[in-house]
Amino acid sequence: xxxxxxxxxxxxxxxxxxxxxxxxxxxxxxxxxxxxxxxxxxxxxxxxxxxxxxxxxxxxxxxxxxxxxxxxxxxxxxxxxxxxxxxxxxxxxxxxxxxxxxxxxxxxxxxxxxxxxxxxxxxxxxxxxxxxxxxxxxxxxxxxxxxxxxxxxxxxxxxxxxxxxxxxxxxxxxxxxxxxxxxxxxxxxxxxxxxxxxxxxxxxxxxxxxxxxxxxxxxxxxxxxxxxxxxxxxxxxxxxxxxxxxxxxxxxxxxxxxxxxxxxxxxxxxxxxxxxxxxxxxxxxxxxxxxxxxxxxxxxxxxxxxxxxxxxxxxxxxxxxxxxxxxxxxxxxxxxx
Amino acid sequence: xxxxxxxxxxxxxxxxxxxxxxxxxxxxxxxxxxxxxxxxxxxxxxxxxxxxxxxxxxxxxxxxxxxxxxxxxxxxxxxxxxxxxxxxxxxxxxxxxxxxxxxxxxxxxxxxxxxxxxxxxxxxxxxxxxxxxxxxxxxxxxxxxxxxxxxxxxxxxxxxxxxxxxxxxxxxxxxxxxxxxxxxxxxxxxxxxxxxxxxxxxxxxxxxxxxxxxxxxxxxxxxxxxxxxxxxxxxxxxxxxxxxxxxxxxxxxxxxxxxxxxxxxxxxxxxxxxxxxxxxxxxxxxxxxxxxxxxxxxxxxxxxxxxxxxxxxxxxxxxxxxxxxxxxxxxxxxxxxxxxxxxxxxxxxxxxxxxxxxxxxxxxx
Numbered sequence: 036x037x038x039x040x041x042x043x044x045x046x047x048x049x050x051x052x053x054x055x056x057x058x059x060x061x062x063x064x065x066x067x068x069x070x071x072x073x074x075x076x077x078x079x080x081x082x083x084x085x086x087x088x089x090x091x092x093x094x095x096x097x098x099x100x101x102x103x104x105x106x107x108x109x110x111x112x113x114x115x116x117x118x119x120x121x122x123x124x125x126x127x128x129x130x131x132x133x134x135x136x137x138x139x140x141x142x143x144x145x146x147x148x149x150x151x152x153x154x155x156x157x158x159x160x161x162x163x164x165x166x167x168x169x170x171x172x173x174x175x176x177x178x179x180x181x182x183x184x185x186x187x188x189x190x191x192x193x194x195x196x197x198x199x200x201x202x203x204x205x206x207x208x209x210x211x212x213x214x215x216x217x218x219x220x221x222x223x224x225x226x227x228x229x230x231x232x233x234x235x236x237x238x239x240x241x242x243x244x245x246x247x248x249x250x251x252x253x254x255x256x257x258x259x260x261x262x263x264x265x266x267x268x269x270x271x272x273x274x275x276x277x278x279x280x281x282x283x284x285x286x287x288x289x290x291x292x293x294x295x296x297x298x299x300x301x302x303x304x305x306x307x308x309x310x311x312x313x314x315x316x317x318x319x320x321x322x323x324x325x326x327x328x329x330x331x332x333x334x335x336x337x338x339x340x341x342x343x344x345x346x347x348x349x350x351x352x353x354x355x356x357x358x359x360x361x362x363x364x365x366x367x368x369x370x371x372x
Numbered sequence: 373x374x375x376x377x378x379x380x381x382x383x384x385x386x387x388x389x390x391x392x393x394x395x396x397x398x399x400x401x402x403x404x405x406x407x408x409x410x411x412x413x414x415x416x417x418x419x420x421x422x423x424x425x426x427x428x429x430x431x432x433x434x435x436x437x438x439x440x441x442x443x444x445x446x447x448x449x450x451x452x453x454x455x456x457x458x459x460x461x462x463x464x465x466x467x468x469x470x471x472x473x474x475x476x477x478x479x480x481x482x483x484x485x486x487x488x489x490x491x492x493x494x495x496x497x498x499x500x501x502x503x504x505x506x507x508x509x510x511x512x513x514x515x516x517x518x519x520x521x522x523x524x525x526x527x528x529x530x531x532x533x534x535x536x537x538x539x540x541x542x543x544x545x546x547x548x549x550x551x552x553x554x555x556x557x558x559x560x561x562x563x564x565x566x567x568x569x570x571x572x573x574x575x576x577x578x579x580x581x582x583x584x585x586x587x588x589x590x591x592x593x594x595x596x597x598x599x600x601x602x603x604x605x606x607x608x609x610x611x612x613x614x615x616x617x618x619x620x621x622x623x624x625x626x627x628x629x630x631x632x633x634x635x636x637x638x639x640x641x642x643x644x645x646x647x648x649x650x651x652x653x654x655x656x657x658x659x660x661x662x663x664x665x666x667x668x669x670x671x672x673x674x675x676x677x678x679x680x681x682x683x684x685x686x687x688x689x690x691x692x693x694x695x696x697x698x699x700x701x702x703x704x705x706x707x708x709x710x711x712x713x714x715x716x717x718x719x720x721x722x723x724x725x726x727x728x729x730x731x732x733x734x735x736x737x
Contacts, residue, residue, distance in 0.1 A: 123464060252484030255470075256477050258463040262426060263523075267477035267530060268450035314465040317483055 043318055046311045050325040054103070057332035061099040062091060064336065066343040093229060099332065100237075101228040102349075105289045106299055106331025107324035108240040110307075111247055112285035113300020114323045118254050118316070119278050122184040123364050126300030127167075127286035130187075131194030133295035135170025136163040136287050137221055138198040138205075144217060145209045156235030156291075163291035167283040170194050175279070223294040223350035225335050232292050239288045243281050244324055250277060251316035258314065296331070297350040298357025303327045305364055330356070374401050377437060377533050377566045378423060378453075384431030385415060385422040391430050392418050393591050400534065400566045405556060407577045408570040409601075410587035411611050416570035417458070417538050419587065423568070424455055424536045436534070450478040454530035456523050456537045462512050468522045469507040472498055475530040497529035498522075500555055502548070516543040524552065528559070535559070537569035541576060549573070553580045575623040578602045586610050619672045626676035627653060634660035634679045637698070637705040637729070639722050644711040645670040649677045660705065662698045663690045663722055690721035698725050708734045 062074050069087055076082040077091045113126035127133045143162035147154050170191075177190045206217050219226065253274045256264040265271050289296060303326045308314050311322060334352040341347060376399045384394035392415045400406050408416040421427045423434050425441055434441040436452050444452070454475065463471070475497070476490040486494070498504045501521040506514055511522060520543050527535060535556070541549045553576060559565040570587075571577040577584065578598045585595040588610050594601065601607075607618040615628040630652070636659040638648050645661060650673070652659045661674040662682030674681045682698045684690050698721070702708055708729035715723035729735040 121462075249482065252477070252480065252482065255484055256474050258466060259471060259474055259526075260459055260461045260463075262457050262459050263455065263461065263474065263526070265426065265446070266424065266450060266453070266455040267474060268445075268447035269477070270446045308465055312465065314463070315470070317485075 039313070043311060046307075046322060047325070049310070050322060050329060053329045054325055054332070057329060057336070058099055058103065061102070061332055061336060061339075062095050064340060065090070065095060066340075097228050097230045097233045098225050098335070100233045101225045101293065102331040102335045103328035104233070104237055104240050105225070105293050105296070106303075106329075107327035108236075108243065108285045109289050109296055109299040110303035110323040110327025110330070111244060111320055112282045112289070114304040114316075114319060115247060115254075115278055115282035115285075116300065117304060118257060119275070119282070120178065120184065120187060121260075122187060123305065124188055124301055124361055125184075125191075126298070127282070127289075128195070128295060128297045128300055130174050130191035131170045131196075131198060132167050132174070132191075132283060132286050133290050133297075134195040134198035134202075135168075136166035136290035137295050138202045139163060139166030139169065140291055141202045141205055141217060141221060145205055149209070156232055159291040160235065160239060160288055164284055164287035166198075167287040167290070170198065171279060171283050219346070219348070220294045222348035223296045223353075224338075224346065224348055225293050225331070226339075226346055228292055236288045236292055240285065243285045243288070244320070246277070246281050247285075248317075248320050250274070250281070251320060254278075254316040293349065295350065297354045298361065299327055299330055299353050301364070302353075302357035302360035303330050305360055306330075375437070376400055376435075377402050378568065379435040380423060380432065381435075382432035383419075383422065383429055383434060385418045385427070386430050387418070387427065389430065393587065394431060396432070396592055397595075398423070398568070398585065400568055402533070402564045402566050403560050404582045405560055405567040405569070405580055406583045406585065407581040408568070408585050408587050409572075409574065409577055409610070410593075411589060414587045414589050416587045420457075420536050420538050420568070420570060424453060425449065447478040450530060450532075452532055453534040453536060454527040454532040456520070456527045456535070456540050458538050458542070461519075461523070464512070466511050467508050468503060468511050468514065469494060469498070471511045471522055472503075472525045472529055475526040475528070478530065493529045493531065494525075497525040500528060501525040502551060517545060517548055520544060521548060521552070524555070528555075533566065535565055535567045535569075537567065539570055539572060541571060541573055549576060556580065574602065574607065574618070574625075578623040617676050619676055621672050626673065629653060629677045629679065630656045630658040632658040632679065634658050634701065634704070635706050636660070637662070637702050637708045637734075638674075638678070639708065639710040639712060639725055639729075640664050640670045640674060641668050641712050641719055641722060642714075643669040646673040648709055648711050649673050653677045660701045662701065663694050663719065663725070665718065687718070689718050695721040695725065699728060702729050702732070702734065705734065707736050709736050 063069055067090060073087050074091060077088045082088050109127060116125040116130060117123055139162045140159060144154060173194050174191055178187055181187050202221060253269050256267050256269050261271055304323045307319055307322045307326045311318055334356055335349060338347040338349050338352045378400040380396055380398040383396040384391045386392035396419060408419060410416055422429050472494050473486055476486055476493060479490060480486060498507060501524045503521045503525055506518060511519060540552055544552060556567055560567060581598050584598055584601040586593040586601060593610055602620055602623050604618055604620045617626050619626050635657055636652060638645055638659055638661045640661050641664055658679045660680040661678040663684055664670050664674050665684050665686055667686035682694050684694055710726045
């Protein structure tokens with residue numbers, strides 16, 4: 036077997052094992068610990084109606100699935116954006132796309148909840164998508180005007196601040212009862228996600244993942260730059276629209292339920308590329324999805340457990356784990372130039 | 373009459389709505405190399421970008437075979453035409469083999485997985501451009517010249533009918549310049565490819581091209597065979613050469629001559645004088661040269677660099693008038709350098725001129 040093939044198999048094996056381990060760990064641990072037998076009993080349906088079953092099925096399981104699927108979605112979204120902007124530190128959070136989504140979701144929540152209308156999961160995703168596209172529109176308008184890719188990131192961070200600022204102001208003026216809810220969400224958190232939510236975002240994320248995977252041929256050609264991609268037959272306009280829609284929808288679905296989660300979109304694709312020693316989209320898109328799940332589960336554990344019963348925001352933990360990766364990318368790039 | 377593979381009629385090109393050049397007429401035959409020459413910024417790249425559909429024509433139309441360029445689907449066009457442009461590509465973690473493999477895009481399926489046949493085409497193209505040894509190297513960690521050859525392999529393995537190349541020989545060393553041109557000639561001769569490219573190296577352009585188009589600051593300033601185009605007048609006008617000159621016989625450039633009355637007289641011929649002329653030019657010493665036959669290989673450099681040249685018609689012995697004129701110049705010069713040591717019946721006068729200078733004590737070794 037070729038050396039590369041061995042590496043890819045090894046990479047996937049590591050990711051799957053880590054994922055399984057972390058999935059189990061997030062079900063077992065928490066403010067109340069359960070034994071493996073208890074968890075298995077609950078999952079197989081042998082035990083119903085007990086406190087354990089309640090905690091595991093309605094709190095831990097949805098939360099675990101959310102961290103896994105949404106984390107994976109963020110990582111893929113980040114990878115797509117990095118490809119589009121040919122910039123290794125592009126991602127939904129730094130480009131302000133998550134914050135744009137946060138803004139519109141907060142607005143929608145305040146508007147509807149004050150009138151006593153509950154927001155459905157679908158409505159959440161739609162309003163979040165509108166915000167993503169709003170920020171994306173700004174970034175796309177700015178990107179041809181900035182020569183250096185680092186400036187693009189600066190613009191994105193600024194857009195993020197503007198959106199966060201407006202969100203904070205809106206939250207301040209909202210009713211007290213809503214603020215509590217909004218506050219933890221607007222900092223980024225996997226708490227409070229129920230199985231209904233999981234059923235709502237999973238199809239969106241998986242359809243986007245499939246679409247991204249089917250675009251891997253174009254993405255691969257696009258890596259050599261727009262000119263060569265076009266000359267080898269890529270329909271650039273359609274490709275760009277597709278890439279933008281898929282990456283925005285992915286980060287919108289994540290933000291609608293977990294709020295803005297930082298650095299997953301940058302750190303995970305980078306680590307995955309390092310692990311696989313390639314950036315071939317066919318391999319990296321599925322691997323980034325698995326890696327995003329691993330990364331978020333790993334970060335969600337300390338967020339839940341470390342200071343239980345109070346929780347850390349997921350972004351604080353992902354930032355601690357992800358920001359050093361970004362610094363290492365920047366330093367690595369500088370050295371090469 | 374062969375059918376053209378690429379035709380442009382009354383084409384106007386430019387960026388946005390601003391027309392840079394119009395009235396462009398191109399007809400490219402299979403098995404032919406057409407080269408665009410001209411000054412920086414005149415629009416060679418703009419023309420190449422237009423005929424490869426990177427930018428829209430601002431007037432007229434481009435035809436691939438009989439069909440209009442705009443009517444082609446992306447992958448259909450990719451099977452007809454491939455590119456080598458000057459854009460720098462810097463993909464992350466991509467091996468040279470992967471980069472070349474990207475040229476197989478129009479032949480692969482939904483996920484772009486290469487078949488054994490595709491892999492063979494990639495390997496052949498890399499062999500052809502002498503980059504097989506780089507296959508597993510990261511493309512962002514090779515030299516510009518190597519990258520140029522990798523991207524040429526990419527263009528070749530796309531198996532097009534037309535190759536569009538923007539300054540393909542820039543960044544290459546002499547070995548690889550020649551190698552690249554040799555590859556182009558082979559593709560054209562053996563596979564009947566048609567090549568249209570831009571080039572700055574006039575000597576190479578003259579030797580490789582079947583047809584040359586002059587893209588000047590005032591639009592297309594003429595086209596024709598290399599013999600028709602590479603004349604001193606045309607090239608000087610096309611590029612607006614001010615300092616130095618274009619030497620048509622070898623298609624090379626000569627630096628500007630020293631100005632002023634000649635201080636040194638150089639007896640040249642048989643190619644021996646050229647080195648001396650160049651040394652004097654570097655020292656900025658104005659000089660005269662003589663008596664040099666017009667078919668001597670010293671003649672072009674003498675004409676370009678000397679303040680005065682006494683020359684004789686080919687195959688004629690040096691005339692009395694020319695010998696006298698040379699004597700007069702020796703009289704007015706401070707020193708005389710004789711670069712030749714053998715004198716035959718045609719240049720016996722040069723031997724007499726050397727003796728004359730020696731008698732005057734002006735002869736320098």
